[in-house]
Amino acid sequence: MKPTVNLGEFEQLVLLAILRLGNQxxxxxxxxxxxxxxxxxxxxxxxxxxxxxxxxKGVIRSRMGDPTPQRGGRAKRYVTVTTxxxxxxxxxxxAYERLLEGLxxxxxxxx
Numbered sequence: 001m002k003p004t005v006n007l008g009e010f011e012q013l014v015l016l017a018i019l020r021l022g023n024q025x026x027x028x029x030x031x032x033x034x035x036x037x038x039x040x041x042x043x044x045x046x047x048x049x050x051x052x053x054x055x056x057k058g059v060i061r062s063r064m065g066d067p068t069p070q071r072g073g074r075a076k077r078y079v080t081v082t083t084x085x086x087x088x089x090x091x092x093x094x095a096y097e098r099l100l101e102g103l104x105x106x107x108x109x110x111x
Contacts, residue, residue, distance in 0.1 A: 004088075005057050005058070005059055005085075005087075005088040006092075007059070007088050007092050010050060011050060011054060011059075012089060012092050012093075013034060013038050014030065014034070014047070014051070014054065015054070015059065015060070015085055015088075016038075017030045017033040017034050017038070018060065018079055018080065018081050019081055020037070021033055023078065024078075025078060025079050025080065026065075026076045026077055026079065027048060027051070027076075027077065030047060030051075030079075051079060055079075057084075058084050059081065059082055059084055059085030059089075060079045060081055060082060060085055061079065061080050061082050062077050062078065062079045062080075063077075063078050063080075064076070064077055064078075065077075065078055
């Protein structure tokens with residue numbers, strides 16, 4: 001049996017951004033989504049390190065797109081969340097919900 005995958009806060013945000021972007025999730029779009037919706041400016045190196053770590057954990061899968069002239073003939077590396085990634089994200093979000101239960105942290109949303 002595989003060990004349970006635990007996700008850090010940044011990893012959770014990255015997974016959520018990937019899910020929001022669907023089949024358009026690659027480095028540039030993920031960074032933009034994190035900045036726009038998450039209010040976090042992320043350095044490219046930090047994001048690509050996180051993506052490599054998430055793929056090593058088995059929670060995302062990557063594939064190379066076709067090379068484009070706009071990118072100097074380079075291909076985009078698209079990512080998707082795996083079933084294991086969805087399970088790990090659900091566990092993390094459920095833990096937050098349980099911890100928030102009865103607290104007035106979000107203006108009464110969980111009180």
